[in-house]
Amino acid sequence: MNRDPAMTRLTTERLILRPWREEDLPDLARINADPRVMEHFPSVMSEEESRAMLARLMRHQREHGFAPLAMVRTGSERVIGCAGLQVPAFAADFTPCVEIAWRLDADHWGQELATEAARAALEDGFGRLGLAEILSFTVPANRRSWRLMERLGMRRDPAADFDHPGLPPGHRLSRHWLYRLRRD
Structure with a gap:
């Protein structure tokens, strides 16, 4: 993997993970509007919600020097997803922390692209950023996501499973499993 620290651009055998650009909005909105991709989120996202997400991702990149990057x-040049590191915007027993997250266009599932991208993001986090630990979390029903976490070497910490504070109590997606990976 090659790193460009000035731009936080990561490259792998098949992918480029790069900072977001305004012109990426149509691809991001298309991905976020797909019910298959958003099955384990509260709902699909409108174009305006995707625009707000794009602004958050770009702001996070400026403020932290990392973010889930355009994949x-x-x-x-077509964006097929995103992958990378971010600081969760909510408070929990395990925060502050850095989490790894990804989202991939359903047309590209089953090709190990999310795994390839996530490995590059982990290497960047443990290497360039010098992080000691990276977390990830998902709902128990999101088998694709937690299986990917396990392929990355992450281990579930059942004692740290939590109800997501951004969802109402009892919501079908409230319960989350927490996974951890330490640099050592």
Whole structure:
């Protein structure tokens, strides 16, 4: 993997993870509007919600020097997802922390692209950023996500499972499993 610290651009065999640009909005909105992609989120997102997400991602990159980056196939400009590190915007027993997150266009599932991107993001976090630990979390029903966490070497910490504070108590997606990976 090659790193460009000035731009936080990560490259892998098949992918480029790069900072977001305003012109990425149509691709991000298309991904966020897909019910398959958003199955384990409260709802699909409107174009305005995707615009707000894009602004948050760009702001996070400026403020922290990292964020879930736009994912494109090598040789393409079309955004097929995002992957990278972020600081959760909510308080919990395990925060402050850095989490790894990803979202991939359903047309690209089953190709190990999310795994490839996540590995690059972990290497960047433990390498360039010098993090000691990176977390991830998902709902128990999101088998694709927690299986990916396990492929990355992350281990579930059942004692730290939590109800997401951004969702109402009893919501079908409230309960989250927490996974951890330490640099050592």
